[in-house]
Amino acid sequence: MDKHQHTRLYFLSICIGSIALVFAISRCSISFFDYSLQKLEFSFPESELRRSFYNAGDENRAVDSRDVVSQQILSVRSRNDTLQSKPEKKKKKLNRRRTVEVGLSKARASIREAASSNRNATLFSVDLPNAQVYRNPSALSQSYLEMEKRFKVYVYEEGEPPLVHDGPCKSVYAVEGRFIMEMEKSRTKFRTYDPDQAHVYFLPFSVTWLVTYLYQYNYDAEPLRTFASDYVRLISSKHPFWNRTSGADHFMLACHDWGPLTSKANEDLFHKSIRVMCNANSSEGFNPAKDATLPEIKLYGGEVHPQLRLSKTLMTSPRPHLAFFAGGVHGPVRPILLDHWKQRDPDMPVFEYLPKHLNYYDFMRSSKYCFCPSGYEVASPRLIEAIYSECIPVILSVNFVLPFSDILRWETFSVQVDVSEIPRLKEILTSISDEKYQSLKRNLRYVRRHFELNDPPKRYDAFHMILHSIWLRRLNLRLT
């Protein structure tokens, strides 16, 4: 081979390599992290974990695990950000910060105006054709437009994959990885590399991967907390942004059940930062004014299950069953449901575990209503599966802040039943008129778009709705 051939071969291999890499990234699935994460694997006596969590003061921490985590994982990635000190640069920086705040004020004013001038349908009917599912469609449409125009997220570069800058894109916690990967893409419109132009700062670690790689199956979440507190310490000592607001314009995002537990690692992270989590239990410190609920979207091999894809047959499929449930008995609500309804009524198939010869999604697609009781945690992927299968969700949970509930009127496409009313479930469901049911179903079919992940993301889809939840919370924040 002569020199030319060598060069050509070299180029060719680089090209093939890049194509493979782009493919791997855009599919959001890196094969060697290809775990099939089942929620049940992480079930554990909660009281055990809580006890060890509350008892472990700072001084009791295992120094070794902290050091291992800090040194091996939090190695600085690439950039050399030394704080600029020249007065001229400082001034420019201040101006950029002021521009950010002025932009936010303008956005607030225009959203307020849209909210009060209310119901000029021509303004939002193209983007939001079904106005009745929204609390205030005109405010939402304005706020969304403002977000598209202005919103910028700074993604911290510290830390290394897989714990940071990566996440699961399959199975129950897929939304965690899909969001992280989307923000990591350098061309994401909402990402800025200039922290002085950012509205919010993202801590891009994955709680699911923390559990996968650091958890020792000993009922002790300490390595997770150690990691999170180290991460905050690292970014708050290296950059000025965290200290400026005590983390209030920072956000973390986790679908794993242990998201809240991990966020307890740092007082400010828990109480001040925006926490975007599937496990949104308002009696465990979830604060809807600053925190946002992440929809738990289960994906099979990175895709919606074939039986749940949008189709005409779904709309017309006959629904002989009144209501359906199958699932493990755990958490505070399910035992009550199964106690009253397990294989009691032929109209309402309720199972603990579905017998092998029966198909779960066939039941969802052939039932009018699907029970969505809380399990170990308030959230469950069943809720989104019910939306996908056009089976009206019957939400049975306590203290669960529903996803996007500050924007969506859940009562227009779901039924919420108080846990104390479980014995009356059949009576409640049969008393819903056919007209009302048809309207719930139409709306359910319509809101599906807000709970779908697309690659690349589409306007008003789950990725953008999550981003919009963060944008709204940032708008409520005034920096001094």
Ligand SMILES: *[C@@H]1O[C@H](CO)[C@@H](O)[C@H](O)[C@H]1NC(C)=O
């Ligand atoms: C980082 O920046 C400092 C100050 O400008 C410089 O002295 C140092 O060599 C830089 N380090 C690297 C790795 O570029």
Ligand SMILES: *[C@@H]1O[C@H](CO)[C@@H](O)[C@H](O)[C@H]1NC(C)=O
């Ligand atoms: C609604 O908005 C459109 C477009 O700005 C405007 O032409 C129309 O007059 C408005 N209608 C009402 C009732 O305010």
Ligand SMILES: *[C@@H]1O[C@H](CO)[C@@H](O)[C@H](O)[C@H]1NC(C)=O
């Ligand atoms: C932020 O505050 C922490 C704790 O008070 C301090 O250790 C750190 O150096 C501060 N960071 C900066 C960039 O000044």
Ligand SMILES: *[C@@H]1O[C@H](CO)[C@@H](O)[C@H](O)[C@H]1NC(C)=O
């Ligand atoms: C929500 O939090 C409360 C308080 O910790 C707890 O008692 C309850 O079981 C939680 N709900 C679920 C479904 O885990």
